Amino acid sequence: MEKGITKGSGKYLNRYPFSGKIICSECGGKFKRRIHSKNGGKYVAWCCGKHIDDVTACSMKFIRNADVEKAFVTMMNKLVYGRRFVLRPLLESLREMDQSDSFGMIQELELRMEKNAEQRQILTGLMAKGYLEPALFNKENNELLQEAAELEMQKNGLSHSVNGEMVKTGEVEALLKFAEKGEMLTAFDGELFGRFVEQITVYSRNGIGFQMKCGLTLRERM
Numbered sequence: 001m002e003k004g005i006t007k008g009s010g011k012y013l014n015r016y017p018f019s020g021k022i023i024c025s026e027c028g029g030k031f032k033r034r035i036h037s038k039n040g041g042k043y044v045a046w047c048c049g050k051h052i053d054d055v056t057a058c059s060m061k062f063i064r065n066a067d068v069e070k071a072f073v074t075m076m077n078k079l080v081y082g083r084r085f086v087l088r089p090l091l092e093s094l095r096e097m098d099q100s101d102s103f104g105m106i107q108e109l110e111l112r113m114e115k116n117a118e119q120r121q122i123l124t125g126l127m128a129k130g131y132l133e134p135a136l137f138n139k140e141n142n143e144l145l146q147e148a149a150e151l152e153m154q155k156n157g158l159s160h161s162v163n164g165e166m167v168k169t170g171e172v173e174a175l176l177k178f179a180e181k182g183e184m185l186t187a188f189d190g191e192l193f194g195r196f197v198e199q200i201t202v203y204s205r206n207g208i209g210f211q212m213k214c215g216l217t218l219r220e221r222m
């Protein structure tokens, strides 16, 4: 995976899970990906862009890619392991906050999402059997896909203020659903990172915070 990526930088900007997502707590700048050399070996590091341009403008030191990956794995495993103490109580308190409102809405949205998935399955079945013109299939399928995306967005947008932070109920539910599977991560998973993490804040070389899509910020030592 790391082969051949040492050349250039600009055109690979969005190729990595952390690209554009690591923020410096000192200056607010974005971290850039760099290849560092040490004792003849090479490793991937992330460094504050302002610090790279002018060390006197920001004193934040670089962090290693491998350490950030490790911190993500640890953070997710803590959520999996401690789901009874973190995510489930949070979700329960969100539920109590207004049972009638957002949870009723979420249930309704989920029902509509299930129906939407069923309809797409039926369409695909009809198409496979040759009962549908491809043009008609594409049109109807695209409409359903668009509706599915809108429903998902509505679900994720339902939010509440918890301890002054806006917490997205649908996203907490999704995170808990993942944690409930009880599967510990054994390696970094970029897709999972992209699914649940909005951005990373670097406090120091030894500490970062994962700002989750659900609104929680989870700190990890490195």
Ligand SMILES: [Zn+2]
Residues within 6 Å of the ligand: 024, 025, 026, 027, 028, 029, 048, 049, 050, 051, 058, 059, 060
């Ligand atoms: Zn900085």
